[in-house]
Amino acid sequence: MNNLLDKQQVADWLLGTAHDEGMEISPKKLQKIMYYVYAWGLVFLNETGDDLQESIFDGKFEAWVHGPVDPDIYREYANYGYEPINTGKITVPKIHNEVVADVLDQVWNTYSQFSANQLERLTHSELPWKEGRKGLDPFERAHDRIDDVVIFNYYGNELAR
Numbered sequence: 428m429n430n431l432l433d434k435q436q437v438a439d440w441l442l443g444t445a446h447d448e449g450m451e452i453s454p455k456k457l458q459k460i461m462y463y464v465y466a467w468g469l470v471f472l473n474e475t476g477d478d479l480q481e482s483i484f485d486g487k488f489e490a491w492v493h494g495p496v497d498p499d500i501y502r503e504y505a506n507y508g509y510e511p512i513n514t515g516k517i518t519v520p521k522i523h524n525e526v527v528a529d530v531l532d533q534v535w536n537t538y539s540q541f542s543a544n545q546l547e548r549l550t551h552s553e554l555p556w557k558e559g560r561k562g563l564d565p566f567e568r569a570h571d572r573i574d575d576v577v578i579f580n581y582y583g584n585e586l587a588r
Contacts (some may be wrong), residue, residue, distance in 0.1 A: 428480060431481065435503075437461055437464055437484050441460055444535055446517060451511035452539075453512065454508070454512060455509065455543035462497070464534045465488065466581075468527070469579045470582045489570050490563075490573050495573055498570075554581045555573045555581050558573070
């Protein structure tokens with residue numbers, strides 16, 4: 428799959444935008460918003476779930492107890508725990524692809540208003556996370572990836588509503 432940005436560019440864009448707007452963002456909230464960037468990117472960058480060619484970044488989201496988590500991003504910010512990520516002022520990277528810039532803006536405008544716990548509840552109500560947790564106990568650890576086709580189909584159907 429062709430990735431248009433790397434994970435850190437997306438994280439920097441989100442953290443920089445949050446800082447510029449005077450908003451705090453915890454690792455859990457960052458994970459959930461990055462998940463939505465990834466999910467909606469699949470929808471807007473691809474025609475069908477049968478041939479997923481493009482993604483905004485190389486997301487490898489797993490259905491963890493608290494919602495979708497990309498282990499690389501988790502490790503990068505885990506030392507903040509449930510506290511806001513404070514890396515100082517981050518310059519928001521310039522996004523040259525108009526579709527990607529639009530997805531980032533729309534996801535930010537839609538999901539940044541919610542707390543990390545609200546975003547967790549939202550992802551728990553959606554099919555991709557539920558499918559990823561199928562057969563697991565509520566607090567059982569899991570490291571299976573959430574299927575990109577399930578993500579594409581679910582959010583594509585949501586868009587069509």
